[in-house]
Amino acid sequence: MIALGLIAAAWRDRPLTAALHTLMMAAGVAVATALLLFSVQSDRRLAHDARGIDLVIGAKGSPLQLVMAAVFHIDVPTGNIALADAQRIAADPRVARAAAIGLGDSVRGWRIVGADAAFFALHEAAPAIGRLPEAPMEAVIGADAARRLGLRPGDSFHGAHGLGEGGDHHDEDYTVVGVLAARGSVIDRLIVTPLESIWATHGAPAETAREATAVLVRTKTPFAAMALKQEVNTGTTMVAARPPEEAARLFSLVGAGADAMRGFAVLLIGLAALSVFAGLLSLLRERRGDIALLRAMGATRVTVFGALLGQGLATAALGAGIGIGLGHIAIEAFARMSSQARELGLTGLSAHPGEFVIVTAALGAGLLAALIPAIGAYRVDVAQTLSEAP
Amino acid sequence: MIAISNLQVSRGGRSTLDLPAWRVQAGAMALVTGPSGSGKTTLLHVLAGLLRPDRGSVEIDGVAIGALAEPARDAFRAGRIGVVFQTQRLMQSLTVTGNLALALRLARRSADRRRMTDVLGRLDIAHLASRRPRSLSVGEAQRAAIARAIVAGPRLLLADEPTSALDDAHAEAAIDLLCAEARACDATLVVASHDARIFERFDTRLSLERSS
Numbered sequence: 001m002i003a004l005g006l007i008a009a010a011w012r013d014r015p016l017t018a019a020l021h022t023l024m025m026a027a028g029v030a031v032a033t034a035l036l037l038f039s040v041q042s043d044r045r046l047a048h049d050a051r052g053i054d055l056v057i058g059a060k061g062s063p064l065q066l067v068m069a070a071v072f073h074i075d076v077p078t079g080n081i082a083l084a085d086a087q088r089i090a091a092d093p094r095v096a097r098a099a100a101i102g103l104g105d106s107v108r109g110w111r112i113v114g115a116d117a118a119f120f121a122l123h124e125a126a127p128a129i130g131r132l133p134e135a136p137m138e139a140v141i142g143a144d145a146a147r148r149l150g151l152r153p154g155d156s157f158h159g160a161h162g163l164g165e166g167g168d169h170h171d172e173d174y175t176v177v178g179v180l181a182a183r184g185s186v187i188d189r190l191i192v193t194p195l196e197s198i199w200a201t202h203g204a205p206a207e208t209a210r211e212a213t214a215v216l217v218r219t220k221t222p223f224a225a226m227a228l229k230q231e232v233n234t235g236t237t238m239v240a241a242r243p244p245e246e247a248a249r250l251f252s253l254v255g256a257g258a259d260a261m262r263g264f265a266v267l268l269i270g271l272a273a274l275s276v277f278a279g280l281l282s283l284l285r286e287r288r289g290d291i292a293l294l295r296a297m298g299a300t301r302v303t304v305f306g307a308l309l310g311q312g313l314a315t316a317a318l319g320a321g322i323g324i325g326l327g328h329i330a331i332e333a334f335a336r337m338s339s340q341a342r343e344l345g346l347t348g349l350s351a352h353p354g355e356f357v358i359v360t361a362a363l364g365a366g367l368l369a370a371l372i373p374a375i376g377a378y379r380v381d382v383a384q385t386l387s388e389a390p
Numbered sequence: 391m392i393a394i395s396n397l398q399v400s401r402g403g404r405s406t407l408d409l410p411a412w413r414v415q416a417g418a419m420a421l422v423t424g425p426s427g428s429g430k431t432t433l434l435h436v437l438a439g440l441l442r443p444d445r446g447s448v449e450i451d452g453v454a455i456g457a458l459a460e461p462a463r464d465a466f467r468a469g470r471i472g473v474v475f476q477t478q479r480l481m482q483s484l485t486v487t488g489n490l491a492l493a494l495r496l497a498r499r500s501a502d503r504r505r506m507t508d509v510l511g512r513l514d515i516a517h518l519a520s521r522r523p524r525s526l527s528v529g530e531a532q533r534a535a536i537a538r539a540i541v542a543g544p545r546l547l548l549a550d551e552p553t554s555a556l557d558d559a560h561a562e563a564a565i566d567l568l569c570a571e572a573r574a575c576d577a578t579l580v581v582a583s584h585d586a587r588i589f590e591r592f593d594t595r596l597s598l599e600r601s602s
């Protein structure tokens with residue numbers, strides 16, 4: 001194709017301009033792609049992790065924080081509640097299933113959750129190898145945690161106080177009795193042990209003084225969840241929160257920032273298109289003689305039109321390709337550097353159909369930017385231009 | 391072979407060329423003379439199919455080019471006509487070789503490296519093959535433009551004021567080159583010029599008057 005050769009020649013003729021336009025387009029597409037991957041993946045992860053949990057009840061404090069700590073295992077808990085209170089809720093006739101959990105310890109950044117058998121039922125989790133814990137200081141490991149920590153049934157490990165990496169070490173040894181089958185949800189990243197282990201490592205309180213961090217509840221009907229939430233929030237000192245509501249609230253908080261970023265991405269792509277437009281227009285002005293000569297050598301109007309349009313499209317396509325790659329690299333780098341990003345399930349290694357829309361938008365912008373200069377090239381008066389002084 | 395009858399061309403509403411009849415035999419060397427503004431460039435543009443006459447017919451090798459649709463005229467020009475223009479001689483964004491390769495591709499010929507080196511060698515500019523036009527001297531650019539015009543082996547070679555910027559020795563050499571190259575590819579040559587130094591080199595001459 002003659003037009004393709006001309007596009008390549010134009011790029012070789014002005015490599016700096018071409019590189020600048022391509023990079024601008026790449027920057028816009030990269031921001032849009034990273035934003036898309038971030039929101040889609042974290043949204044999916046939060047929806048997935050909260051599946052089957054209609055209500056969380058915990059100590060007084062921010063409901064958002066309670067959900068982030070007890071369901072998504074991202075934030076620190078708000079405090080503890082009395083085990084008796086937790087048991088009273090579990091006994092409510094509207095409750096289908098309830099699991100009291102105890103948080104606070106971790107192994108090299110992976111969280112230990114104290115919970116009874118109801119917790120596995122709530123998360124629909126079953127051991128892939130070994131069995132579920134039955135006695136204090138036995139633990140079953142989620143699929144991801146087991147792989148990353150290299151723990152297998154029969155191994156033992158120390159828990160550390162606190163939820164970050166490298167807290168004070170407890171003296172007691174946990175024994176691994178099983179590894180859970182991967183569920184693609186938060187339980188893959190948890191280490192689960194009976195609540196008694198948590199009490200034992202924290203000074204073995206008397207029967208009446210026993211506490212839990214929160215209760216996860218599945219109600220029989222959605223209406224029951226609303227009613228129970230209302231009762232707990234008005235009638236007790238505890239806080240009840242519904243994970244979908246809190247996730248939505250989180251997204252409305254993050255959403256404002258995401259909207260700003262989206263606007264920024266659109267601005268970048270628009271600026272890239274504008275600079276392509278300006279570049280092609282000045283090319284048309286400065287190289288009008290070239291275009292006329294090209295026609296005089298026998299190129300058709302359609303060829304010169306295609307050469308300019310193709311230049312805009314090729315810049316956009318190259319920029320979009322680089323941008324998609326950069327967006328994925330950015331998300332993957334973020335996921336590897338931050339454990340919070342990992343908890344949100346971010347990965348640069350999977351693509352999303354929405355990227356197709358971003359690429360189409362970039363190509364459309366490039367095409368639009370090149371259209372007017374291309375029409376100008378189509379219309380060049382060859383005889384007139386060739387008889388003008390250079 | 392060129393056959394023109396009753397040719398009338400106007401630009402911007404004014405008649406710029408009025409040529410009742412003119413014939414050039416195949417393989418002949420023709421010179422078009424006349425004062426500035428008499429329509430020499432206009433005539434070459436009409437012969438190249440770049441300007442459509444208002445009236446009259448222009449036949450090149452038996453093809454009435456005015457009757458061809460624009461894409462067909464473009465293709466005809468690419469395959470059969472080489473033009474050395476008065477000012478715009480080479481594509482500025484391409485090297486000398488790039489210009490030659492493009493001319494070959496537009497004529498639907500393969501960009502044969504041997505053929506290009508051959509032509510550049512004959513015009514004594516093989517060493518300029520990878521240079522950009524703006525780095526060439528006027529004489530070098532002129533020879534490169536001749537190379538570009540003849541590389542695809544045209545049947546008709548048109549040259550507009552090929553000697554205007556050259557000293558006596560170079561003007562002589564440029565005309566020698568054009569005649570030799572036209573003869574080498576068995577093409578008809580039409581040169582437009584008001585340069586008196588080159589008159590006696592041509593067997594066919596046409597003198598244009600400024601139309602009032």
Ligand SMILES: Nc1ncnc2c1ncn2[C@@H]1O[C@H](COP(=O)(O)OP(=O)(O)OP(=O)(O)O)[C@@H](O)[C@H]1O
Nearest residue numbers: 384387401402406425426427428429430431432433
């Ligand atoms: N685009 C145009 N619009 C109006 N008039 C034009 C246009 N192009 C050329 N002319 C006029 O047509 C006439 C012939 O022009 P042309 O360029 O053919 O002359 P020429 O013989 O080549 O002159 P020179 O020796 O100076 O190159 C001139 O009077 C010129 O002003």
Ligand SMILES: [Mg+2]
Nearest residue numbers: 430431476550
């Ligand atoms: Mg002229």
